[in-house]
Amino acid sequence: MITSISKGRRTTLLTLAAAVASMLAAMAAGCGGGGSNSAGLATAAAPPGAVTADAVYTNAKVLTVDASDTVAEAFAVKDGRFLAVGSQSELNSYIGANTAVVDLGKRTVVPGLGDGHLHDVGGGPGIDVSQVRSIAQMLATISMAVAKAQPGELLISNPDWYHGQLDERRMPTRAELDSVAPNNPLVLLRGGLTAVLNSAALSKFNITESTVSPQGGIIEKDVNGHLTGVLINAARSLMTLPPDPPFDSTRMQAFQQKLNALGVTSVRIPGAFTGTKVPAAYKLIRQLQNEGKLTLRFDMLLDSRVGTAQDVQQISDAADMPPGSGDDWARVWGAKTYVDGGFEGGFMTEAFEEPYGQHGTYFGLPLFTADQHEAVVSAWAQRKYRVAVHVVGDAALDQVLTSWEKLDKASPGIVKGWVIEHALVARSDQIPRIKALGVQLSLQPHLYYAAPILAGLWGRARADVVVRTKEFSDAGFEVAGGSDSPLVLNPFLTMYHFVVRDTVNDGIYGASERISRPAALRMFTSNFAKLNNEQDIKGSIEKGKLADFAVLTSDYLTIPDAQIKTLTPVATYVGGREVYRNNAVTFGQHLGRQ
Incomplete structure (x- = not known):
């Protein structure tokens, strides 16, 4: 007997396999548009001693993103985790009578993608001008x-x-x-x-x-x-603006669906989240988890846009979210802090370009003094929270590094694993200081959509090295990628930018900072996992890790550069469960060995 998944249907392979097994004697034909007929069903058991998988995926190009960048042909899933990865012949031993065997039609598979810095998915209430071009x-x-x-x-x-x-x-x-x-x-x-x-x-x-x-x-x-x-x-x-509509279960599920359709299976929320405070969002996430409706994994950071230790205490007490608490679905990462503003307020050692530079007197806009930043991060450290800091300009980065070096000298290793977010304008001489502290980097594609504006604000020379992706990587950083969405939501568009350094309407900036395709993919997979101390459970397709993966429309490694930015999945899985499927795509599928 053969079964296949009908168009638009979302169901777990485990549930499907169980259902088929219970009806083997009664059912004589498959449903939907699968690639086989029902004549050749074999129900032979797996060889003695072999573990039987819930599902085995075959006939694929599997980019495992393991330490060797191994490319495999097939993999097996059991109880929501990868059971084995290898050649099709090697995976045969994991096929039992009730194993769903899925033919992926030579499509490319990647680990589930993680967005390391996401606030929203765009849209929502209000006038939408996201698509205007003049x-x-x-x-x-x-x-x-x-x-x-x-x-x-x-x-x-x-x-x-x-x-x-x-x-x-x-x-x-x-x-x-x-x-x-x-x-x-x-x-x-x-x-x-x-x-x-x-x-x-x-x-x-x-x-x-x-x-x-x-x-x-x-x-x-x-x-x-x-x-x-x-x-x-x-x-x-x-301004006093009306509050955003409540972020309820319906909006959260739409949020998840939009990301799942892009191959995203995990997100890191740095403080600000859809206009909703992180503690309230965390409760909603737990509600969906209890209802079996969660299709996205979360790492959450408390918003700490404050300037005193007393502020930190109030935030921590009110949130009641201990650092590191949670599970594989939602975990409290730490706290997000700030030192400078956005593009117009990035705190620089050199004045802005004219006329914005106001005759060489405008250097940006620090939001907090060095003493205030040190007090805030010290207060979070005392509470055992990891700290991430928003940094745009190189003067802001100097301020952060000086404060963190002081903390590290007093308590060696205390800042290890802390994160610098953005690092848009960093100097080469700052990179060894960052490295010495053992902190990590979370980078986004701001240059893609803002290149000509940044060139106008900071000059072309600075704009060319906005986000020194190649230099950071060469220095040994395993940099994580993210969107800082809602502006560039599709992670493959960000990968395209980091690989090509192309921009939305102003050509290529800083070609010397290009990275390879495998390196760009790592930013959203294995490096994302390491950013969150979750490298043992996610970020690659390897035995024992969570079965989060995406099946792509094309081969990420070989398609022309220009096609990377529009690459999308045809299906996405979280914990072995299908959470997104392109309605026009079906996979050949049968039960047991043939």
Whole structure:
């Protein structure tokens, strides 16, 4: 007898195998579009002494991402873990009467991908300008939203856009926003650190030309001293926006499905998460786990955008999430801290380019002093939490390294395994200092969508070495990859950027920082696992590890470079359970040996 998975059907191979076994005598034909007929079912037992698998996957190109980058033909899964990996003939001994044997049709298989720095998957409430490619398209999209709104109604965009995607490579002006929304307060959220307001919104929030920029923030003005409408970093606190819709079970399942469809099986949440506080999200994750609806694994960091040890105590006490607690589905990683802001606020040792550099006087925007950062990370260390820190500029990195070196001198090894997030502008002389501390690096593809803007802010020379992926790797770092989503969600697009150093609309930047395809894949598999101290249970297709894997549309190692950025899975599995399937794809499948 032969069975196959029908289009769109999501079920576990274990459940399928059990169901088929119980109906062997009654059923005479398979269902759906599988690759075999029912005539040749053999139910012979496995050889004496062999362990019988729940499922064996054959006829594949398996990129195991083990220490030797072994490429295998087949693998077996039992009880949610990889049982064996090797050639098809070697895997035959694991096929028993009730083993589901799946023919993957020579497709490429990779370990389940891990996003090391993810906040959201994009979309959601608000005006969606993520796909516009010019100021005119943006204004047209806003006009449609205004036409549907009540007079005076506050309009807000969702944050998954960046002005580097626009042909004009600039923010919309206050006057342009006023032209399409003269009577409605309009706030364009851009990522997590910047907003653009029209005149009605500035008036609504009582922001005038005499309003003083708060510490760690900028109320941007033009050369004549007039408000541009741009609020940067802490200046966003001058707005009081309505809360995001509750992040409930329905939204969480949609969140999981979107990532599973990209081959992502694990994520690391660095503090900010879909507008929801991490403790509340953690409870929701546990709820879904208890209901059997969890299809994604989580490492969670408490948000510590604070400046005193007392703040740390309040966050820790309120969260009641001990460091390292959890299981294979959700674990408390540590705490996320900050020292500088986004692109416009990255703290540099050299002034920004003109005119943003204000005649060589603007070096960025540190959010906290060195003393404040040291107090915060010391307080987390006393509570045994690992620390990750948001770093954009090289001056911010100097500040972090000096503080961490001081801590390490007082308590050797205390910062080992801590993480520097982003490290957009790092100097070569800083790399040995990072290495000596034993800390890790979590890198993202900001250059891909922001290259021309970064070149304008920092100069082309600095932009060319934004994220020194090759130099870090050559220095021995096993760098982890991530999206800092929602802007670049597909991990294969990030791999493409790190392999080619291409950008969304400005060509190649810093070709000397290119890395190989296997190295880029490691950023989202084995290196991601090491970032989370989970290398013994995930990150590669090896015996004993969690059976998280993705079956791809094409061969990642051999397709033309340009095709990497659109590569996607046809199926994704978590713990051996199928959690995503392209409706147009079926695999040949039968039960037992033939």
